[in-house]
Amino acid sequence: MQNSDLLQHMQAKSQEKPLSRRDFVQVLTTAVTAGPGLIAAGLAGLSLTRSQRAEAAEAVVAAIGKLPRRPFNTRLKHMQITPMCICQDWNPELVGPGLALGINFVHKAGYYNQLPPELARLPRESYFTDITVDTTSPGHNPDDFDSAYNQVVQSLQNNGLKYYDIYRAHFGWHDPASFHKGTSYKVFQRLKREGKVRHFGVSQHPYTPYPNMIPIEVDADILEAMQVWFSYNTPQPIQDAFAGASKNGIGMTAMKVFTNGHQPMSQNPQLMAQLNATGKVGKACIQYVLGTNRPDGKPIFQTCVSALGNLQVFEENISGATLGHKLAMDVTPEPARA
Amino acid sequence: MNWLVEHLEYMVRLATDADYTPMQRALHPAHILVTLQGADGSWPARINLMTGEALATERTITPVRLFRLLQQRLSSSEFSVAITHAESLGKG
Numbered sequence: 001m002q003n004s005d006l007l008q009h010m011q012a013k014s015q016e017k018p019l020s021r022r023d024f025v026q027v028l029t030t031a032v033t034a035g036p037g038l039i040a041a042g043l044a045g046l047s048l049t050r051s052q053r054a055e056a057a058e059a060v061v062a063a064i065g066k067l068p069r070r071p072f073n074t075r076l077k078h079m080q081i082t083p084m085c086i087c088q089d090w091n092p093e094l095v096g097p098g099l100a101l102g103i104n105f106v107h108k109a110g111y112y113n114q115l116p117p118e119l120a121r122l123p124r125e126s127y128f129t130d131i132t133v134d135t136t137s138p139g140h141n142p143d144d145f146d147s148a149y150n151q152v153v154q155s156l157q158n159n160g161l162k163y164y165d166i167y168r169a170h171f172g173w174h175d176p177a178s179f180h181k182g183t184s185y186k187v188f189q190r191l192k193r194e195g196k197v198r199h200f201g202v203s204q205h206p207y208t209p210y211p212n213m214i215p216i217e218v219d220a221d222i223l224e225a226m227q228v229w230f231s232y233n234t235p236q237p238i239q240d241a242f243a244g245a246s247k248n249g250i251g252m253t254a255m256k257v258f259t260n261g262h263q264p265m266s267q268n269p270q271l272m273a274q275l276n277a278t279g280k281v282g283k284a285c286i287q288y289v290l291g292t293n294r295p296d297g298k299p300i301f302q303t304c305v306s307a308l309g310n311l312q313v314f315e316e317n318i319s320g321a322t323l324g325h326k327l328a329m330d331v332t333p334e335p336a337r338a
Numbered sequence: 339m340n341w342l343v344e345h346l347e348y349m350v351r352l353a354t355d356a357d358y359t360p361m362q363r364a365l366h367p368a369h370i371l372v373t374l375q376g377a378d379g380s381w382p383a384r385i386n387l388m389t390g391e392a393l394a395t396e397r398t399i400t401p402v403r404l405f406r407l408l409q410q411r412l413s414s415s416e417f418s419v420a421i422t423h424a425e426s427l428g429k430g
Contacts, residue, residue: 111414114413207373256366307358309361310358
């Protein structure tokens with residue numbers, strides 16, 4: 001039976017009842033022969049049990065191997081991180097596979113009411129986290145010191161993480177005046193003295209256009225990490241603002257990579273072919289973002305976040321992250337400290 | 339706003355253990371809704387979906403329903419601040 005016929009036959013069979021062990025092994029073995037980045041695609045349309053999904057994820061992870069780690073730019077060079085982060089809103093079934101790939105940064109960890117068991121069993125110092133502190137969104141009071149402070153303290157009591165590596169002002173400041181008031185930074189300083197957070201960052205949304213806002217934040221010289229909207233087709237002035245922040249040594253994370261990039265990317269089949277991602281818009285979007293360099297040739301972004309909902313999307317995005325990082329100029333890791 | 343929230347709730351309910359994608363497609367508009375919350379804790383009853391511009395003077399707290407559903411499905415506190423903001427002003 002041809003592979004496509006086998007898949008079609010198994011798709012129909014799996015809708016009636018769970019595949020037998022023999023049938024599942026047959027279809028998984030066939031899918032694995034497609035190679036890294038294509039295994040989950042070979043299982044598309046199958047209705048799998050939880051344990052079958054877990055076994056398929058193991059095959060995906062085994063084929064991809066460990067993701068590379070690089071310094072989170074120069075201000076956070078002690079943080080060696082992977083080109084993609086785990087996010088609190090991922091499908092929980094993907095957290096274990098993500099950790100198995102070596103992903104060691106958890107974005108929005110402050111939203112966990114309870115840590116996933118795969119994360120809870122790890123030594124705290126073996127991974128990095130951020131908390132997105134929500135007082136700076138419009139309609140909220142960015143000068144509400146207590147609200148910001150209590151959000152961090154309460155979340156640590158709920159999830160037991162002990163501390164967050166990065167305090168991110170979320171959704172960033174609405175305008176320069178709000179930024180200069182500095183309440184978020186004062187909250188961060190108190191939390192840092194108490195050992196609850198370590199570095200100051202922002203998840204900046206584009207209320208004020210980025211070219212008008214980012215340089216102001218960079219010039220203040222207090223931010224160590226910045227997460228921003230960047231995708232394929234982001235206008236050059238915005239990209240230049242991000243390149244400036246990155247050149248300043250700020251650890252840069254790209255978000256909305258697929259949300260804002262998938263439509264223009266899908267309309268550029270030549271670029272997708274160039275990226276060896278024909279038919280895989282998610283892979284192309286991630287690869288493009290991580291492979292975009294500053295004028296000095298180094299990557300603007302060291303990592304990205306993406307909401308991953310199923311194994312196919314997981315495999316496609318991770319493949320893009322692995323290849324995108326290879327496209328960017330290699331950043332020589334700092335020598336290990338004695 | 340009612341139509342938008344109902345549509346997003348429908349997407350959230352389509353998610354399964356195997357596939358969270360429909361729910362995650364609702365997350366981006368939910369994030370945008372958080373940023374559109376007013377100082378009074380509520381939202382415009384009618385908005386331009388492309389620009390977020392208010393198209394009516396009436397206010398509503400319908401998005402709180404969506405936020406609670408997302409928090410329950412994601413086991414998350416992501417929208418707690420927005421929910422509390424609406425409730426603290428006596429509208430939740």
